Amino acid sequence: MTEVVLDAVNKVYPDGFHAVRNVSLRVPDGELFVLLGPSGCGKSTLLRMVAGLEEITSGDLWLGGRYANGLPPRDRDLAMVFQSGALYPHRDVRGNIAFPLEISGDASPASQERIVELSRALGIEETLNRLPSTLSGGQRQRVAMGRALIREPGIFLMDEPLSNLDAGLRTELRMEISALVRSIKVTTLYVTHDQTEALTLADRVGIMRQGVLQDVGTPQQVYDDPATMFVAAFLSAPPINLIRTGVWADQEEGIILGLGNQRLVLPWSDPRAPTLVSHHGRYLTVGFRADALRPAADGLIAGRVRALEFHGSEWLAYAEAGLPHVDPEAPYENDPPWASPEPSSGEGVLRRILRSAGIVAEEPTPEPGRHDGHHRRSDVVFRLESRSGVSAGDAIRLAIDTDRMLLFGEDGRRVDPVRR
Template identity: 50%
Template sequence: MTTVALKDVTKVFSDGTIAVDNVNLDVNDGEFMVLLGPSGCGKSTVLRMIAGLEDPSSGAVLLDGELANDIPPRDRRVAMVFQDFALYPHMTVGDNIAFPLRLAGVDAGSRAERVADVASALGIGDVLARRPGQLSGGQRQRVAMGRAIVRRPGLFLMDEPLSNLDSGLRAELRAEISGLVRELGVSTVYVTHDQAEALTMADRVAIMRKGVLQDVGTPTEVYGRPATLYVAAFLGSPRMNLLEASVYVHLDRYVALNLGDQALYLPWSDIRARAVSHYHGERIVVGLRAEALTPVAPGGSGDVLQGRIRFLEHHGHESLAYLDIGATAIMVDDLGGTPAESTGATGGRMRRLGSVMQRLTGRPAEPAAADQDQSGGRTGDKRESVLSDGGRHHRRPAELAVRLAPYPAVAPGHPLAVSVRMDALHFFDERGDRIDVGWR
């Protein structure tokens, strides 16, 4: 099936919007690639350039290794499924699915055969005689999928195909879609703003922010070793705790990570100690996911942080405690509002507190006078510091998210200590780039 390669692809719209900024990306044969990022980051524009519906301003789109910039959309063997999949309301389901075949001049006999095959694969064989208005949302989406599949394309492009559906159906169709395209072996580029969807469906995930590709890898790679602070913050629920730390090296013994009132000590034997030790006397960002934290009895020693519960969130299967540990949090903006967030922890809480999520770059949302020469600097530019004191809005007292058993016997104000899995810490420099061993 078709492979895709984007080489230095940039799209600047006529109003000057840089929608896609020098993106390089390969989609392998039969691969399920998910393009992930918040609304407006350029995902649809990338997809449309692959389909040939937009021309790149510069750079090359290669299909099967051949330059495709000048190949018209209909000659690209590409099928696209959109969020607002438009079915023909006056046609039956069967005719809707058969429509692309009719356009291609396939004879009636083969049409009927292929429609029946596709419909049975999608579990809609019994509704072929109905009209779209007589179907549920999930069935309509299956019909749209069927219409895309029936042409036997070399490449599927799917633009948030599930985002109009309710969450139960979305989860069900996620599994169905990824199962189906894998069975068909068709290379797929699937766009979503939902990180949970990306992590569950993808062979590889490509994360974008403001037109700039941040990271590409398998779900395990991008979740376990995010390339940038932004990716670290975007993936996972609850969000990764991001703390400001000043580094102090005790040679051959440990690297102290001072978090404010408390410190963590990275033993010299830790493979990353040397990489972090280059930041002696400087500030970095330490990332801790909730799964790196285990509640322990207060007063314990070792790799333990002592805190006080600011508030609790009950999610049924677990409760989340947010701890004040006397540390400073680094805030990352552009994270968007994913569905998980609106019901889940941090996003909803942030909104309740009226907090302004700040740019990773550390610039306040309303540019200060000193920032006004930045207009030429792209917002995706990571060269600015996330730790500078200039952008005071992007730092705030940390509330460390910790997982507890459902409905625990603790309350806000109670002390809580957590032991920290030091090998599960993430480190980022002041530009938001990962600090790690063997890192690019």
């Protein structure tokens, strides 16, 4: 069994930069685990600590049940492919793949057969006698993978192996990597900044930001049910709609969310209502993906179509609706004015009880509006299967699939329960 376990791992450089912060993670034997995040988030540093190329500042690492903090790289039973799979230019493809076997003194006929089998699996069998200079970028990266896998390591590490390839080659090689890794059942840690790679390759994916592991789950879990606002925004093409909302608990109606000058009401029967009661009088951020909105004559959100984009199988539409949007990178820098949803007449027994018990805050004081400049648009993005009947400049109303609504607190974390 070759599993990877990290327990409260930190990396602090001599200049004080805290690159990896308290990461705990378990990658089971045979799993293809993808570390995803923007440049500088610490994902490659974490991979290099697993490889033994970076020293762990604090925390513990186990590889295949062995405590590995002090193990040199050669004793960790792993192989690594980097962004640019550097090959020996004077050796042909066969010689490059065979190099690790030569170092270990294995020149048996069986090992030569393995080279041919692996090159066939990687689609480079016909290049075995060619030099690297005659290969395409995709072929060179396949050779680098073959050289790493020929030793049959217990752990396979890949650091952005496709980032130097064009889009067509990335798609082709991504499918080959997925099939190959799963066929040989080797525990794999794969680092990328590309959400498409992560969602299509991974058994599970971990999303990092500023050295912190934000969320871990299957691709569908982290997409449909993200733990933080950053994860929801990062795993989103087109961008998710993140809208600032005020929360109001009303005995007669339920939980009222103020969206600009419009109101979204969740009845008390909604399973999220009990959690949202404690946020009465506060700000939250509500998130809707583009496919959770649809044109409807009685839709809640009223706006005007600003632009349409054709994406082959679908259209994306951008509507100006005057809603206070939130930047997921700096979620609460500029609080929008309180959009006071109108409660029913009278305070209501429940609200009085909650306030007297100190469970909910007093109603917020309205804030003056803020002018953020014309360069900051607050478009609502939604999908259309066809642009039929929709043109730029049209007034439009949009209905919301509230079952797919995401709610985030002031710390950027989910307020409504994450269903895992």
